[in-house]
Amino acid sequence: MSIRFRVLLVAALAFLLSACASTGSQRLSSDWKNCMAAGLVVGAAAGATDDAEAVRETAAAGAIIGSLVCAFMRKDADGDGVHDDDDRCPGTPKGAEVDQNGCQPDLDGDGVPDSDDQCPDTASGARVDARGCEVDSDGDGVKDSADRCPGTVAGAAVDSDGCELDSDGDGVKDSADECPETEAGVAVDNRGCDLPPEYRLKGIYFEYDSARLTSASVAAIKDALTILNRHEDLQVEIAGHTDSRGTVEYNQGLSQRRADAVLRELVAKGIDPARLTARGFGESQPVASNDTDEGRAKNRRVELRHD
Numbered sequence: 001m002s003i004r005f006r007v008l009l010v011a012a013l014a015f016l017l018s019a020c021a022s023t024g025s026q027r028l029s030s031d032w033k034n035c036m037a038a039g040l041v042v043g044a045a046a047g048a049t050d051d052a053e054a055v056r057e058t059a060a061a062g063a064i065i066g067s068l069v070c071a072f073m074r075k076d077a078d079g080d081g082v083h084d085d086d087d088r089c090p091g092t093p094k095g096a097e098v099d100q101n102g103c104q105p106d107l108d109g110d111g112v113p114d115s116d117d118q119c120p121d122t123a124s125g126a127r128v129d130a131r132g133c134e135v136d137s138d139g140d141g142v143k144d145s146a147d148r149c150p151g152t153v154a155g156a157a158v159d160s161d162g163c164e165l166d167s168d169g170d171g172v173k174d175s176a177d178e179c180p181e182t183e184a185g186v187a188v189d190n191r192g193c194d195l196p197p198e199y200r201l202k203g204i205y206f207e208y209d210s211a212r213l214t215s216a217s218v219a220a221i222k223d224a225l226t227i228l229n230r231h232e233d234l235q236v237e238i239a240g241h242t243d244s245r246g247t248v249e250y251n252q253g254l255s256q257r258r259a260d261a262v263l264r265e266l267v268a269k270g271i272d273p274a275r276l277t278a279r280g281f282g283e284s285q286p287v288a289s290n291d292t293d294e295g296r297a298k299n300r301r302v303e304l305r306h307d
Contacts, residue, residue: 256280
């Protein structure tokens with residue numbers, strides 16, 4: 001075989017290789033017979049200037065090399081029976097069942113192949129873990145798709161809806177209930193204990209010599225809102241109190257303005273104003289001595305009063 005022939009053959013086969021690589025599964029590389037035929041033609045053309053024997057030899061060599069090129073381009077790296085250029089899921093585990101695209105079946109459509117899916121009947125659209133099982137984000141034993149109370153406190157007992165139990169029915173979940181056997185129908189505070197007739201809102205603060213609530217009062221207002229929202233029939237009086245500094249008349253007016261301010265804040269947060277009244281008591285009902293700073297601080301207070 002002449003040097004000229006070898007040069008022509010290598011050049012032609014290089015062209016064939018690039019054609020197979022660039023056209024993908026739609027043309028030459030889709031069928032090894034096409035690659036073989038193309039190689040045969042190129043090989044024959046390479047030996048056309050020589051004698052008939054040379055043409056046969058170069059044609060045969062071209063067909064063989066074309067077939068090998070095509071076989072190389074049609075390799076199946078993961079051995080799933082789908083050639084790499086058609087395989088949409090390369091790297092399939094050995095021996096796994098695959099579809100025509102080289103992908104493992106996923107009957108419940110959760111993104112986990114059936115061969116790995118330990119929960120093969122997952123509800124459509126449900127979020128799953130690597131095992132194909134629905135996620136239970138709060139670990140309460142109820143899957144997220146059925147959990148009506150996500151974010152349950154760790155370790156809390158829940159019902160079939162994933163909601164914490166409230167054994168005494170007072171509106172305070174068992175995990176937070178410090179008085180777990182409250183009598184039915186009795187109003188309770190946020191600890192689950194009987195709501196005292198005069199319930200002090202701890203943490204109510206006003207600007208100095210003013211009825212304007214400070215930002216530090218948010219928690220106390222939330223405390224009151226939770227109680228009032230839990231017991232929708234509860235009627236309360238908002239009672240304002242001061243210490244004894246200042247005149248009786250001034251303190252009376254200041255306590256009323258402060259009680260009114262709390263009422264307005266509760267109404268602004270959604271409480272029906274028909275359930276609320278506001279009354280100032282000034283310095284007339286101290287709960288501690290007005291002779292000390294500590295005592296005066298206790299006397300400056302706002303209470304929820306109910307029957």
